[in-house]
Amino acid sequence: MKWGTIYGAGSAGVEFYDAFHAPGHVPAMKGDVDFYIRCARRFGGPVLELAAGISPGMVKVARGKAALAERDGLSGGIRFLRGDMTRFSLRRKFRFIYLPFRSFQSLHTIAEQRACLACVRRHLAPGGRFVLNIFDPKLEYCVPGRSKVISRYRKAVDRATGNVCRLEVEERHNDALRQILTEKWHFVVRDRRGKLLREDDRWLSIRWTYRWEMAHLLELCGFDAEACYGGFHGEAPAYGREQVWVAKKAR
Ligand SMILES: C[S@@+](CC[C@H](N)C(=O)[O-])C[C@H]1O[C@@H](n2cnc3c(N)ncnc32)[C@H](O)[C@@H]1O
Missing domain, CATH: 2.20.25 (N-terminal domain of TfIIb)
Known part of the structure; x- marks a missing residue:
């Protein structure tokens, strides 16, 4: 294909990422940052966000989220690490890991999806939670x-x-x-x-992933799915909306 990806170098998509995607700008994601902040409060830190993005606009969005968390009394600083979510190894475990804004869908193969979930599982502290958002395909x-x-x-x-x-x-x-x-x-x-x-x-x-496919994938990769919401306000699962999964390590 002759064009680059929207996340690639020089893309107008990343130049304007914060203008298009700052918290509250995308209707389907309404309330997502507050939801993740509530999760961080409930599950505790340290917190790991995957696929925050590396362009200045994306880093600005990530900093904006961290500032909102700080405003809500959650602090501890923010560090950016460049890596691939299908093969990362950090020397610490996290009480809360989340993969927001449908980023899991950038993984095109089952092998990549499984590699990512295996990495997440390895980095979850005992009792920790993993939250994943993808869209429910129409x-x-x-x-x-x-x-x-x-x-x-x-x-x-x-x-x-x-x-x-x-x-x-x-x-x-x-x-x-x-x-x-x-x-x-x-x-x-x-x-x-x-x-x-x-x-x-x-x-x-x-890549789109069906709700039951995701349920089976989580189980296959050693997770217990505790909940799957249809949005960021605890909605019941609904066709064509969001899939917001909350999972912990299976014993
Ligand atoms: C929809 S954006 C989400 C950005 C940010 N998390 C947010 O909420 O605005 C998807 C991001 O996933 C990143 N991504 C895709 N594949 C990745 C991989 N294998 N490892 C790390 N990041 C990846 C893209 O570069 C992009 O920054």
Whole structure:
């Protein structure tokens, strides 16, 4: 494929990541940061967030979350570590590990998914909890081949520069056998007066995982799933919403 990924170097997607994705900006993720803060309070620290991202915009989002946690009386500092969530080895264990914002879906194969879950399990302290969020696939968007896109247009403004980034999701292709969707994201960046600064084409390729598949995967990888919510406010599981799993190590 000729374009880079939306998380790759130079992507307008990462340049505007905080403008598009700061806490509260994405309706499906509403309340996620408060939910993770409640979890941190309940399960205790130390806390490990996986896949925070490495671009300045993503680090800004992660710092924003840490500041909210601090505001809520949870402190202890924040450290960024660069690594791969399918093979990391840190010399400590965590009471709470979470993998937010559907990042698990960036893992395209069962082997990668299992490797990630094995790493998480190794790093969980006794009695610790793992929280994972993925979307619950809407089947009409998962038909083989070309399909409709769920949300076509979005716009974000970089508060520092006033530059405006308009995103159009131009096409979606589903590999229904591998459960991987690939979308072409077209970014157009203009300055505050409307002058075109750049255009950037990127692709997003993620794997969808069904609710029962995830339940079995967690069990296979040595976890007991305690809960699966349909959102970040304790909702019952619901088709086509979010999957928010809370799991602990199986004995
Ligand atoms: C949807 S973003 C989520 C970013 C951030 N956690 C948030 O909540 O805004 C997905 C992130 O997963 C990262 N990612 C994908 N595969 C990864 C891997 N194998 N190891 C670590 N991070 C990965 C991407 O680079 C990207 O930063």
